Amino acid sequence: MNKYMLKIPSEVVDSPIIATTVLETEVMVNILRAKVDYDEGTIVISILGDAEEQRRVVEALRGKGVEVSKLEKNITNDLKKCVNCGACIALCPTDAISFNADHSIRVESEKCIRCGACVVACPLRSLSIQVI
Amino acid sequence: MIFIYEYSITKTFMKTIKQINEKIRKGEAVVVRADEMPEIYEENPRKAAKEVDVVTTGTFGVMCSSGAFLNFGHSDPPIKMQKVWLNEVEAYTGIAAVDAYIGATELSMDKGLEYGGGHVIEDLVSRKEVDLRATSYGSDCYPRKKIETTLTIDDLSQAVMVNPRNCYQRYKAAINSTNTILHTYMGTLLPDKRNVNFAGTGEISPLANDPNLEVVGVGTRIFLCGAQGIILGEGTQSSPPTGYATIRTQGNLKEMSKEFLAGASILGYGASLFIGIGIPIPILDERIARNTAVRNEDIRVDVLDFGVPKRDRPVVGQVSYAELFSGRIEIDGKKVKTSPLSSLKKSLEIMDTLKGWIQGKEFFLSETIQPLPKDSISKPMKQRKMVPFVGEIMTKRVITAHPEDSIDSVAETLVRKEIDQIPIVDAERKLVGIVTSWDITKAVALKKKKLGDIMTRNVINSRQDEYIDAVSRRFEKYKIHSTPVVNDKKELVGIITMADILHSGVTNKLRSKTKK
Numbered sequence: 038m039n040k041y042m043l044k045i046p047s048e049v050v051d052s053p054i055i056a057t058t059v060l061e062t063e064v065m066v067n068i069l070r071a072k073v074d075y076d077e078g079t080i081v082i083s084i085l086g087d088a089e090e091q092r093r094v095v096e097a098l099r100g101k102g103v104e105v106s107k108l109e110k111n112i113t114n115d116l117k118k119c120v121n122c123g124a125c126i127a128l129c130p131t132d133a134i135s136f137n138a139d140h141s142i143r144v145e146s147e148k149c150i151r152c153g154a155c156v157v158a159c160p161l162r163s164l165s166i167q168v169i
Numbered sequence: 170m171i172f173i174y175e176y177s178i179t180k181t182f183m184k185t186i187k188q189i190n191e192k193i194r195k196g197e198a199v200v201v202r203a204d205e206m207p208e209i210y211e212e213n214p215r216k217a218a219k220e221v222d223v224v225t226t227g228t229f230g231v232m233c234s235s236g237a238f239l240n241f242g243h244s245d246p247p248i249k250m251q252k253v254w255l256n257e258v259e260a261y262t263g264i265a266a267v268d269a270y271i272g273a274t275e276l277s278m279d280k281g282l283e284y285g286g287g288h289v290i291e292d293l294v295s296r297k298e299v300d301l302r303a304t305s306y307g308s309d310c311y312p313r314k315k316i317e318t319t320l321t322i323d324d325l326s327q328a329v330m331v332n333p334r335n336c337y338q339r340y341k342a343a344i345n346s347t348n349t350i351l352h353t354y355m356g357t358l359l360p361d362k363r364n365v366n367f368a369g370t371g372e373i374s375p376l377a378n379d380p381n382l383e384v385v386g387v388g389t390r391i392f393l394c395g396a397q398g399i400i401l402g403e404g405t406q407s408s409p410p411t412g413y414a415t416i417r418t419q420g421n422l423k424e425m426s427k428e429f430l431a432g433a434s435i436l437g438y439g440a441s442l443f444i445g446i447g448i449p450i451p452i453l454d455e456r457i458a459r460n461t462a463v464r465n466e467d468i469r470v471d472v473l474d475f476g477v478p479k480r481d482r483p484v485v486g487q488v489s490y491a492e493l494f495s496g497r498i499e500i501d502g503k504k505v506k507t508s509p510l511s512s513l514k515k516s517l518e519i520m521d522t523l524k525g526w527i528q529g530k531e532f533f534l535s536e537t538i539q540p541l542p543k544d545s546i547s548k549p550m551k552q553r554k555m556v557p558f559v560g561e562i563m564t565k566r567v568i569t570a571h572p573e574d575s576i577d578s579v580a581e582t583l584v585r586k587e588i589d590q591i592p593i594v595d596a597e598r599k600l601v602g603i604v605t606s607w608d609i610t611k612a613v614a615l616k617k618k619k620l621g622d623i624m625t626r627n628v629i630n631s632r633q634d635e636y637i638d639a640v641s642r643r644f645e646k647y648k649i650h651s652t653p654v655v656n657d658k659k660e661l662v663g664i665i666t667m668a669d670i671l672h673s674g675v676t677n678k679l680r681s682k683t684k685k
Contacts, residue, residue, distance in 0.1 A: 120229065120431055120443055120512045124356045126496075127364035127508035135496075140514040158357040160231065160433035160443075 038147050039091060040069070044104035045078035055080070058097045064090040069131075069150040081108065081150050110167045111149035112156075114142060118163035125155035125164060183454045189222045190533045198222040200527050202520045203373040203450075203461060210462035218458035223527055223534065224450040226375040226461075227392075227519035230368050230511030231433050232444040233354065234334035234405060236272040237290055237422050240326040241301065243267055244318075249311035253303040254278065255289045262303070266311060270331075273442035285440020288432030290330070293322040294394075295427050328422035330393065334404035336446050338376035338414045339470050342367035342493060342507075344485055344500065347476035348627055349647075352437025356510055358475055362485070362500055365472060368510045371465040371490030373520065375448035376414045378461045384451055385416070386537030392447030392523045393418055395426030397532060400448075406547040416541070418446065429519065445515055447523040451534050465491035472500065477632075478639040480549060559640055560633035562673040563654050563663035569594045572601060572621035576612045579604060579620055592653040592661055593624050600653050600661045603628045630655050633662055637670050644670075 065085040084091045133148035156164045192198040203226045210217040249266040257278040260269035275286040307314045345351045345358035356366040379385045389400040398420025407415040429445030468490045473482040497504045526532035593602040602624030612623045631640045631652045651666035
């Protein structure tokens with residue numbers, strides 16, 4: 038569990054935050070998803086390090102004015118609505134959705150990078166991304 | 170040899186429906202699921218045919234050609250409904266005063282693609298309250314012109330599901346070769362052949378277990394959305410000779426269960442209905458047993474390119490249901506992820522439920538009244554006028570540039586030729602990008618020198634063999650007014666603009682006028 042969501046406020050959106058953080062902490066960071074506009078940005082990263090290294094990266098980012106939240110609960114499936122059709126499966130870029138042996142849908146929330154492709158494609162509207 | 174074998178089998182069945190029903194009555198019938206049958210049959214075909222009485226099959230998928238006849242009862246004073254809406258979804262009421270047919274794919278007036286006839290049917294089955302609004306012109310016998318009320322399924326005299334086309338024997342798989350995402354009735358198709366969506370349940374699919382329509386016929390009692398329904402006849406577009414048979418089904422909506430029916434909203438396509446169907450196959454002889462022993466490996470389907478918005482979409486490959494269910498198939502030497510659109514889990518539940526009903530003496534097999542037609546084919550629509558192809562109306566002489574060209578020279582060309590964009594091609598005339606006058610402005614501001622540095626590489630393009638309606642749709646979707654046109658080899662062959670399309674409409678009209 039090494040995924041984090043960063044909210045980059047407008048004041049610092051034009052500075053190389055990730056690059057300087059990597060140089061300072063010497064911990065590798067993988068950018069999974071990024072949406073950066075002129076006024077603000079949202080970046081999903083995974084920090085490739087142990088708990089201590091992750092903490093250092095988070096602290097460094099927070100020191101630069103970035104809002105950091107750990108991604109634990111991302112995608113959830115409402116089992117009352119889901120019919121286990123599987124329309125979501127091939128759309129997931131990180132294989133967070135798959136079939137169990139009994140053909141029911143398995144959602145591995147920690148693998149999810151919150152892209153939302155499955156949410157809109159679900160014919161039953163049973164998938165949703167939890168608000169942080 | 171084969172002839173003699175088939176002749177002898179058809180003439181002397183091992184068992185009759187009557188005998189199987191007798192066994193059901195005594196609680197002695199042997200019922201197995203279609204997925205269990207291949208192994209049982211292969212072990213000892215003769216024994217399997219003798220001992221197994223019924224094989225249950227199942228499917229649970231989106232079946233758009235579905236709906237329900239509803240009778241609302243008469244209001245006081247009475248109204249002859251001319252238009253009626255249920256939760257703002259229109260139902261067809263051109264049948265007497267208070268009868269209506271609600272179709273699964275009709276969209277709501279207020280929620281668009283998110284809510285439709287399928288959802289109304291689900292709400293009725295869930296015993297939720299549904300708002301009814303009807304209007305009329307008024308007559309001496311039916312003076313009322315308007316009514317608004319709220320009702321549940323229990324307030325209706327009859328609610329009968331009648332589905333013109335259900336239960337395709339097998340179904341084609343879908344892929345997208347274009348460079349843009351497509352939202353289709355086969356679900357979301359990612360660009361560049363990145364996913365494959367497929368429907369149907371393969372070896373457990375009801376009609377795949379009776380491919381010659383020998384035992385499934387008019388009057389066959391079936392499991393329909395949790396109720397006992399019947400097969401009314403062949404489904405629309407049924408095509409048994411090509412392996413795509415369908416059936417028309419009927420069942421009492423009031424007896425159906427939310428477990429086996431669900432309203433669906435397919436992104437960019439619209440509303441529909443998930444339908445659960447189970448058909449019991451009576452094992453009357455060895456050949457029928459053999460047909461129920463079909464495996465996913467044996468059922469092959471075409472993978473069609475939905476990137477080509479034509480009736481006859483090109484076939485990209487052929488795969489078996491075994492490959493489709495494995496989660497990945499190979500297309501052009503690459504592994505592509507697959508998504509089923511039908512629920513195997515629900516289908517297995519349907520097969521088990523039907524098995525339980527038969528074993529619990531709640532469900533008996535029915536004799537068929539007559540066989541289903543075996544030679545129907547699905548005809549294309551007869552059209553009086555053909556829509557033009559892009560290649561027929563596009564501008565063929567296109568001004569192009571190369572990635573290594575300088576910004577200055579291209580800026581000069583744009584001004585001199587009075588155009589606002591220019592397709593970029595490589596030495597082989599393959600389309601590699603596009604540059605607009607805005608890109609040039611940006612290049613000047615950022616002090617870039619070469620076109621290659623500023624061009625848009627992922628170009629929305631059209632193909633010369635596409636219909637112009639597909640291009641109009643593309644213009645609308647991406648808010649653009651022209652695209653480059655390419656051939657099969659991705660070579661630039663022209664450019665098509667909104668003006669070309671409008672102009673072709675005018676000339677078409679003129680042409681048809683002069684014909685008269």
